[in-house]
Amino acid sequence: MDALLGTQVPHQRLTDPASAVAALERVAPDLARFRRTAPSGIGWAQVEECLGVGLPSDFKLLAESYPSLIFGDFLCVGFPPPGREKDWAEDPDDLEILAEWCEDAEMAVPLRPFPAPGGLLPWATSNQGDYFLWRTSEAGPDAWGVTVASRNGGWWHYTGGAVQFLADLVGGSLELWGLPSVGPSVDVIG
Template sequence: MIDDDFIGTQAPVRRILDPDEAIATLEGAVPGLVGHRRPEPVRFDWSVIEDGLGVILPADFKCLAERYPAFALDNFLRVSLPDPGREIHRFRAMRNDRDWWDSDDAADLRHPYPAPGGLLPWGESYEGDRFLWSSIEHSPQQWQVTVASRNGGWWHYEGGVVQFLAELCDGTLEPWALPPVSTKVTES
């Protein structure tokens, strides 16, 4: 991995490991999100995605998907969540995102998962930025977020996806190589 475009690493003051607390933090940072919440949490066959990938996904992401459909923040950042009964499609999308990996945009990044420490996509911007997990820890609850800017810069956040979204929207997180993200929510 070449570090020429590596910007740095940001860490939360306290990493939130409890999925319910992470969701509450996101809902507090993005008040309009609650209006998109499912009436009842849905059950997914997570084994379709996880067995196919060969890894358990982080609990905060699964909790978010069970409570919310896919959504976008500020018509910018699209959070890619599976649809109930269509888990195989989400698995295929995560596994088959190879065009981007072969592009110059990914030249400085780790290889895609399942390579050791490989990256696994969970979101993207409508501008071409990528939001990924770095699977460098054995426990998915400890994975960090990696942001790959369309401008070539990339950086890490040492927290989970849901906490990343909350801190990006509430201004706690410096949006390196990204535009500021407002709390406007749309379904994607």
């Protein structure tokens, strides 16, 4: 039986994308060795056109600054490869799995996958099958919070953005609620 475990709120929401990335760099100092010398050149217009929605600025800045990453040998954040943006945006696998999870979840307020209004859109996964999702809203992508869908059945919300979530998770300021501790080690995916 799935349960919504609650909502975690950051002390202060970081609304400036550069501040969120800097917070992540502070708690994961190994990240600096992977910083690009020039932006990756991802075609965000194509990604967003394929998805039918804009994406948060903090995520786009992280993707422009770094290759796809894995934190603490656990949490994988994949970015659109330049030249293959459409393939990345149109990959239905995660949304299909998420649709099944949402359907099976027994919650007082049902959660639905994107493109449903307020739907959940994956932005990261774990090597244990957990999903890290944006809660889309009409307020716009920079106001989206995070929902964690644990493979163990627990779901929970975080009211900050994705990059701030990573910083708070790696920095140890979040209650783990079904997740393992995620250390500051960083590596690139692929």
